[in-house]
Structure formats: C-alpha cells, structure tokens
Amino acid sequence: MRCPRCVQKIHLAATSCPHCGFTVEHADELFGDQDVSLQKFSDPAGVLRMKERKPMRKLMERFEKRFPQLFVSVYLGAFEEMTSIRQFGFWLLNRAAFSDVDVNRPNENGILIVVDVTAKTAGVTYGYSLLPYLDDESTFDALSAAHPYLIQGEFLQAIDLTIRKLETTLKKGWRRAKRNPEKVLGEIGQNPVARTKASLKGVRVGNKISEPREKVEVRE
Numbered sequence: 001m002r003c004p005r006c007v008q009k010i011h012l013a014a015t016s017c018p019h020c021g022f023t024v025e026h027a028d029e030l031f032g033d034q035d036v037s038l039q040k041f042s043d044p045a046g047v048l049r050m051k052e053r054k055p056m057r058k059l060m061e062r063f064e065k066r067f068p069q070l071f072v073s074v075y076l077g078a079f080e081e082m083t084s085i086r087q088f089g090f091w092l093l094n095r096a097a098f099s100d101v102d103v104n105r106p107n108e109n110g111i112l113i114v115v116d117v118t119a120k121t122a123g124v125t126y127g128y129s130l131l132p133y134l135d136d137e138s139t140f141d142a143l144s145a146a147h148p149y150l151i152q153g154e155f156l157q158a159i160d161l162t163i164r165k166l167e168t169t170l171k172k173g174w175r176r177a178k179r180n181p182e183k184v185l186g187e188i189g190q191n192p193v194a195r196t197k198a199s200l201k202g203v204r205v206g207n208k209i210s211e212p213r214e215k216v217e218v219r220e
C-alpha cells in the first residue's frame with residue numbers, strides 16, 4: 001500500500017509511515033477524531049441533480065448484488081484548497097459509520113470514491129480486504145476512464161464508469177484467486193493478528209470483524 005500523505009510505498013502492517021511519519025492520528029487531527037454517521041451516498045456539495053439520485057443509488061445496489069460481501073460508497077464534496085482527498089478518503093473510510101450499509105459488509109470491505117467537485121478530482125480508497133484485488137494502478141485506471149466526465153461536471157457518469165471499471169478488476173482478481181488462492185492471497189502476506197490493531201490501513205474499531213475475508217465472492 002501507499003502512505004495517504006507522502007504516497008510512498010509502505011508495508012501493510014506499518015503503524016506509521018517510515019518516510020514521513022504519518023499515522024492514523026494525523027488524519028484525525030485534520031478531520032476530527034469522532035466517528036461520523038453518514039449514508040453510503042452523500043452529496044454535501046449538492047451537485048447531483050434530483051433526477052440523478054435514483055440512478056446513483058441503483059449503481060451502488062448493482063455493485064452490492066454482484067459482490068455480496070462488499071459495498072461502494074460515494075462522497076461528493078467541495079473541498080478547500082490544500083485538502084488531500086487521499087488523506088480525507090483514508091480518514092473517512094476509517095471513521096464512517098454507514099447507516100444504510102448492512103453489518104455483513106464492514107468498512108474493511110468497502111470502496112470509497114471521494115470526489116472534489118471544485119477541483120474536479122477524485123480518489124478511491126478501499127478497505128484492506130480488497131488488497132489482493134485492487135491496487136494503485138487499477139484504481140488510477142478506473143478514475144482515468146472517468147476523467148472526461150469528471151471535468152465536464154457529469155458526476156453520475158463519472159461514478160458509473162469508475163464503478164464499472166472496478167467491477168471488472170474485482171472479477172478478474174476473483175478468478176485469479178479462485179485458480180490460485182495461495183499465490184493471490186499470500187502475496188499481500190495476510191496475517192490477521194498483525195493487521196488488526198493500529199495498522200495504517202486499519203478501519204475503525206466498530207467495523208472490525210474477527211476474521212479477515214478469505215476471498216471476494218462474485219455473483220455472475
């Protein structure tokens with residue numbers, strides 16, 4: 001994984017970034033140390049048109065149907081200058097208590113798409129259950145595909161395309177893991193004990209589940 005602040009590669013089990021010293025507490029200092037209750041789709045920037053709200057919900061439902069353990073969340077915000085949406089996404093996925101997400105889908109199984117509607121940039125943050133399946137390259141590719149819509153302010157289309165690309169990547173990863181589980185799941189060195197506490201990638205305590213997900217299920 002990469003540090004949400006300096007973006008250098010760090011070990012999955014690291015409690016702080018060896019390059020810049022970033023910890024979960026730094027993100028809390030920036031954005032608050034309280035859990036936040038919100039819905040999986042939130043639009044504090046108020047940019048989505050009324051008629052686009054239902055299709056947005058449908059996209060997220062479609063994703064949940066295809067991936068019975070996972071969920072996708074979307075946050076459309078208008079950020080002030082200098083806010084790193086990478087750090088914000090990391091913080092939000094740690095801190096969010098999603099009121100409309102089933103308890104069987106904890107935050108570590110979540111994908112969060114944060115859009116800065118002012119700068120017209122977006123970031124993807126994902127829980128550590130998804131580490132065998134997603135990486136910087138695949139999430140960057142998904143966002144790149146959506147970029148033409150993003151710069152036009154067509155946020156629904158941008159999110160739709162991002163989610164579709166991520167679905168394709170997840171399906172491929174799932175097939176790879178099915179063929180060769182030791183290799184795919186062993187690559188990230190899954191160790192539930194080492195990963196539970198204070199890992200940079202750790203999600204909020206309330207969302208933690210005792211056993212990590214072995215693999216992602218896909219309904220085809």
Ligand SMILES: [Zn+2]
Nearest residue numbers: 003006017020
């Ligand atoms: Zn760092």
